[in-house]
Amino acid sequence: MEEKGKGTWSLDIRSGKLVWDSITKKIHEVSEDFVPILEEAILFYREDYRGIVAQNVQSILDTGEAWDTISCLVTAKGHHVWVRSVGFVVEYENQKPVKIAGSFYDCGEELTDLKLRNNQSDFLNSIAAISLTDTEGKIKQVNSIMLKASGYTENELLGEDHRLFNSGHHSKEFFHDLWNTILSGNVWHGEILNKAKDGSLIWFDTHIQPITDQDGTLLEFLSIRFDVTEKKMREEKDRQMYSLLTIGENSVSILHEVMNPLSIISAKLELLKREARRIENNEHFNRHIFGMENSVKRITQIFQDMRGMLNGEGQFSQFKINDVLEKVKGFMMMKLLKNKMQLIISGDLGLQYYGNDGYVMQILLNLINNAIDANVDREEKWIEISIIDIDNSEILISVIDSGLGIPKASRAKIFEPLFSTKKKVGGTGLGLSLSKQLAQTMNGELIYNSNSENTRFDLILKKFDGNIKFKSAG
Incomplete structure (x- = not known):
């Protein structure tokens, strides 16, 4: 000024x-x-x-x-x-x-004194991560919030530069622009992804203000950072949700296109069956037609189920738990066989539930997919799904696999959006978060059960009100 x-x-x-x-x-x-x-x-x-x-x-x-x-x-x-x-x-x-x-x-000059000479500086110091550097970026002072956020001690930071926090997310051009701005005497403001000592990532809304003497000579840089990690996570979740919705809409169109040729194949098979009647000793021929016909029916049913799931068709209605399990098995059969994974289903398969069968299917598909990916390198590989009726008020569907559980350090985060333990195999970190939301939409809950020796998730489906009862199909 x-x-x-x-x-x-x-x-x-x-x-x-x-x-x-x-x-x-x-x-x-x-x-x-x-x-x-x-x-x-x-x-x-x-x-x-x-x-x-x-x-x-x-x-x-x-x-x-x-x-x-x-x-x-x-x-x-x-x-x-x-x-x-x-x-x-x-x-x-x-x-x-x-x-x-x-x-x-x-x-601005008052804020360069990180020993905080007045109450308002105390207030700012209590909510922001603050550091003071020389003109080469070497750290001279830091406040307690900066130490807590970074995980470093004061002695570890003093004399170092901010490259210590480089997460690798930003380009060289990004930092080139930052330095050009502050070396020109202007305030730089933007969002920076920092890496803490333990490897965790933190988004900061950052202000870097050049400090000059009365002659305009550059002396120091004051950095004031506000943690906006939660805001960035919400933004990323919204972006991912939009992408999923777009994928869902496109998938419905693709499924529609696939269903048309399947209908043509079915019609052609009917013509072949008629022609086969004219052939003597046609058992071998008919057996092949029968096999193709069953395959087409199975593919058609899978695509119809997928289309219904993507469209959210059916909404809330009474359905058999076993019908959902059969559809899930149809979806996952090839992946289970490819990974030599045994699937065991036990319990009261005759139970019925009032809810959205598509939601239950999505939850189970996600849990089974996770179980397969988590056990890919194990010698003994199995998944067990058990269904229990609890006092005619809840249905407990447990999905247990041969894994030895989720590490304690990750358990508190597994249902958070964008957190994934399987990034190497393409995990987005949205599956469990969305599954939990779907369960809650049906007045249910999805939890990780740490009392099991193996990896176990429990899907608890509760009745909506006193007028809705669980029924046995038997």
């Missing part, structure tokens, strides 16, 4: 008139003839601070309590500046505030 110092502002509640002095306008990088409006003034703040600013104004009007906060401002020229704003009541009418005023200034 061209001019250092504190600016002032005032707001007349009765007229709605907001006034900035020349220093406040310079900090916002607007012209001297700029006329601020309260609603537009709030928009100068970075999006995640606008609610705080609006709350400050509302609070002082409701209670008369002054505020003193640090926020991130985005100037009219797009620069990101940390500012300290103080507000207090200067005039009351009928015991209600009618005019407020305060000071406003660029506090």
Whole structure:
């Protein structure tokens, strides 16, 4: 900024008139003839601070309590500046505030003191990972949140540069642009994926502010980071869900195209059967036709089931658990045979359930697929599915495989979106998360059972209300 110092502002509640002095306008990088409006003034703040600013104004009007906060401002020229704003009541009418005023200034230099000389710096230090580096990027100071996020000790970080946190996600051009920006004296703002000491990944919304002396000589860089990992995970989950929906829509179209030639093949087989009647000693010929006919019927049934599952057809209705299991076996038979995996089904196969058979099928398909992939290198390979009726109020479907369970370190995360223990075989980290959501949609639950010696997942299907009973097909 061209001019250092504190600016002032005032707001007349009765007229709605907001006034900035020349220093406040310079900090916002607007012209001297700029006329601020309260609603537009709030928009100068970075999006995640606008609610705080609006709350400050509302609070002082409701209670008369002054505020003193640090926020991130985005100037009219797009620069990101940390500012300290103080507000207090200067005039009351009928015991209600009618005019407020305060000071406003660029506090970037204050934030370079990581020993935190005032309460507002304490507040920022409690929510952000902060580091101070020299002009070559060597770390000079770090705060406790930075240490906790990175997993390093202070002694391990001091004197190192931020390449220590390089996750490999960003390109050389990305960092080239970052350095060009801050070496030019401008604030850089963006999202960076960092790698902690233990290898875990953290997304940071990062501000890097150059610190200069009075002559404009570059002295240091102040980095202020806010953990936005959860936000990025939600965004990635939404992207994956959109991709899955697109795949589903395309798959329905593809299945439709495949069903047409299958219908033609079925019709041609009928013609062959008629022709075969004219041939003497046609048992061998008929046996081949019969085999082809059964294969076409099986493929047709599989495609019909897939189309119904993708379309969500049927919604909620009464269905036999065993019918779903037979369809699942049809889907998975080739993969089971290829991997020499034994599938055992036991329990009360006559049970019926009111729900979505497509959802149950998707859950079981995912669990079986996971079991096959997890046991591919084992000598003894098996999957057991057991069905139990619990007091006519729940159906317990357990999927157990020959694996020795999921490591304790991963158990808390297996149902999180994008977490996968099988990245090497193309795992997306969405299967278990989506399966759990499908179970909950049917008032059920999908859990990992750690009490089993082998890997076990339990699908618990609960009745919806007192009018819905489980029935035995027998």
